Amino acid sequence: MSLTTAIRDRDVAELPGKRDEDWRWTDLRGLIRKLPPPSEPFTAEVGAGPFDALASDRRLIVNGRGADPIEIARGKTALVAARFVSRGAGVHVARLNIIVGPDARLTLLESYESDGASLSQAAITITLYPGARIERLVLAQDHAEAVSVSQAQVSLAARTHFAQTVVTSGARRQRLETRVQHPGAGAELRLDGVYLLADKRHSDQTTVVTHAGPDGVTVQLAKGVVRDQARGIFQGRIVVEEGADRTDARMGHHALVLSDRAEVDAKPELEIYADDVACAHGNTVGALDEDALFYARQRGMPEAEARALLTEAFIGEVVDRIGHEGAREVVRAWAAERRWD
Amino acid sequence: MLSVSNLHAAVDGKEILKGLSLDVPAGEVHAIMGPNGAGKSTLSYVLTGRDGYEVTQGSATLDGEDLLALAPDERGARGVFLSFQYPLEIPGVPALTFIRTALNAQRRARGEPEITAPEFLKLARTKAAELKIDFEMLKRALNVGFSGGEKKRMEILQMAMLSPRFLILDETDSGLDIDALRIVSDGVNALRSPDRAMLVITHYQRLLDYIKPDRVHVLAGGRIVASGGPELAHELEKNGYERYEEAA
Numbered sequence: 021m022s023l024t025t026a027i028r029d030r031d032v033a034e035l036p037g038k039r040d041e042d043w044r045w046t047d048l049r050g051l052i053r054k055l056p057p058p059s060e061p062f063t064a065e066v067g068a069g070p071f072d073a074l075a076s077d078r079r080l081i082v083n084g085r086g087a088d089p090i091e092i093a094r095g096k097t098a099l100v101a102a103r104f105v106s107r108g109a110g111v112h113v114a115r116l117n118i119i120v121g122p123d124a125r126l127t128l129l130e131s132y133e134s135d136g137a138s139l140s141q142a143a144i145t146i147t148l149y150p151g152a153r154i155e156r157l158v159l160a161q162d163h164a165e166a167v168s169v170s171q172a173q174v175s176l177a178a179r180t181h182f183a184q185t186v187v188t189s190g191a192r193r194q195r196l197e198t199r200v201q202h203p204g205a206g207a208e209l210r211l212d213g214v215y216l217l218a219d220k221r222h223s224d225q226t227t228v229v230t231h232a233g234p235d236g237v238t239v240q241l242a243k244g245v246v247r248d249q250a251r252g253i254f255q256g257r258i259v260v261e262e263g264a265d266r267t268d269a270r271m272g273h274h275a276l277v278l279s280d281r282a283e284v285d286a287k288p289e290l291e292i293y294a295d296d297v298a299c300a301h302g303n304t305v306g307a308l309d310e311d312a313l314f315y316a317r318q319r320g321m322p323e324a325e326a327r328a329l330l331t332e333a334f335i336g337e338v339v340d341r342i343g344h345e346g347a348r349e350v351v352r353a354w355a356a357e358r359r360w361d
Numbered sequence: 362m363l364s365v366s367n368l369h370a371a372v373d374g375k376e377i378l379k380g381l382s383l384d385v386p387a388g389e390v391h392a393i394m395g396p397n398g399a400g401k402s403t404l405s406y407v408l409t410g411r412d413g414y415e416v417t418q419g420s421a422t423l424d425g426e427d428l429l430a431l432a433p434d435e436r437g438a439r440g441v442f443l444s445f446q447y448p449l450e451i452p453g454v455p456a457l458t459f460i461r462t463a464l465n466a467q468r469r470a471r472g473e474p475e476i477t478a479p480e481f482l483k484l485a486r487t488k489a490a491e492l493k494i495d496f497e498m499l500k501r502a503l504n505v506g507f508s509g510g511e512k513k514r515m516e517i518l519q520m521a522m523l524s525p526r527f528l529i530l531d532e533t534d535s536g537l538d539i540d541a542l543r544i545v546s547d548g549v550n551a552l553r554s555p556d557r558a559m560l561v562i563t564h565y566q567r568l569l570d571y572i573k574p575d576r577v578h579v580l581a582g583g584r585i586v587a588s589g590g591p592e593l594a595h596e597l598e599k600n601g602y603e604r605y606e607e608a609a
Contacts, residue, residue, distance in 0.1 A: 333453030
């Protein structure tokens with residue numbers, strides 16, 4: 021089952037859903053009854069994007085159109101804002117290719133937004149040449165009725181650095197997926213995520229890392245907060261293939277569930293076929309620490325303020341890891357706008 | 362100042378305080394001493410309004426106002442401060458942020474203007490220096506990775522900055538070496554004033570050599586079973602709590 025095929029053939033039977041192990045918590049097949057044709061180009065003004073002030077190279081991809089390749093030549097440094105916008109209730113598919121040349125650097129500030137019950141898919145291919153460095157920040161601000169899927173395929177090379185933070189407030193159904201081919205060879209990968217979900221929103225952060233060669237590093241920290249009837253999903257898989265010795269892989273996922281009807285589903289998986297590796301994972305799902313809450317209230321903070329402070333601090337650990345200062349501030353402001361009391 | 366009368370309180374349905382009465386007038390320091398399990402920490406949590414500590418009978422007032430009817434943060438804003446026996450770690454919140462948030466919340470509750478950032482930093486620098494706390498430490502997450510002594514010093518720093526009116530020190534000496542004990546005690550003594558009162562809860566007499574109480578009470582079996590001057594602490598140190606436990 022594949023979303024791409026389903027959209028191409030306008031065949032809902034091809035949509036991924038409950039029966040697909042990898043999609044069982046993000047059931048598109050059970051949700052979508054009919055696949056409309058791709059919508060017309062959207063020519064009106066779309067307003068300002070979240071990273072406009074930070075990037076002079078701004079790529080606007082509206083309703084699947086305008087996804088010109090991004091190529092950074094050997095040794096060059098670039099900062100690009102890639103803004104995916106869905107307007108209306110149609111089907112929008114965008115394909116974006118990104119190539120970062122040897123020893124080149126790219127800061128990619130990627131954002132998603134929608135304004136209604138659209139179905140959008142972004143398929144992104146990112147290729148790094150040896151010594152390249154990328155920091156990728158994804159900020160997904162979708163509409164409550166939107167169905168949104170972003171799938172990135174990342175190929176690392178020797179001595180590359182790829183650092184990613186995916187930040188989202190969810191959608192009706194949302195999947196933010198990253199698959200990384202990791203050759204080892206001194207390459208370092210960071211795959212972080214934050215989700216803050218309210219109402220009936222849903223978000224699925226899925227990552228798959230395949231360590232195919234020795235001497236690779238992967239660190240992952242995902243944190244989420246769900247309230248109301250929201251549902252957060254974290255699926256993190258790290259595969260260490262035979263021969264990928266001296267792989268160092270660490271995964272953490274921690275979630276706060278603030279109401280009885282909210283839900284978090286987590287599936288951290290380490291599959292190790294090499295002998296000499298250092299791998300660890302930790303996963304916790306719980307409520308806000310009542311002792312810490314009392315401590316803050318004793319000091320004079322009203323309950324709502326104390327809860328907001330502690331919840332912001334909870335995800336702050338991930339936000340602090342964002343390397344680009346301006347982008348980090350955008351994410352901080354985004355989190356502060358959401359009161360988690 | 363603080364007036365507690367016939368206070369009964371239960372935790373998980375089990376009665377811990379069984380008719381405790383206590384008056385601490387403004388300007389005085391009272392010590393509460395007692396064996397383990399006597400209800401010392403329960404008293405501090407009941408006075409500060411922690412969930413799970415159910416008052417079944419009696420009253421507690423601060424300057425005539427019913428404390429028990431107020432939420433924990435309202436009591437904090439009225440000037441009730443508890444120095445915790447085991448201060449909590451607050452990951453992700455720098456100590457400065459935590460204290461400033463608390464201070465401004467208290468000021469708002471009292472209808473006062475918020476403290477400005479420069480004023481706040483000046484205050485923090487001054488108080489940290491007095492307590493021999495490295496200012497850089499205040500930029501770190503509150504109490505995370507701090508030693509027992511550092512956490513206690515951080516409690517006193519918060520106390521000094523929030524400038525409360527009624528102070529409860531719950532086993533503040535535990536985990537402190539002699540040097541740290543002196544610094545902490547100096548910090549506490551600096552807060553002694555005619556319009557403040559303190560309740561010093563301790564198992565050992567040692568702390569009372571540094572923070573000299575006006576009155577000493579023995580808490581056993583959920584009630585005050587004896588009261589006296591500072592000499593009572595020395596007597597307890599010498600003879601232990603046994604005879605009071607029997608009395609309770």
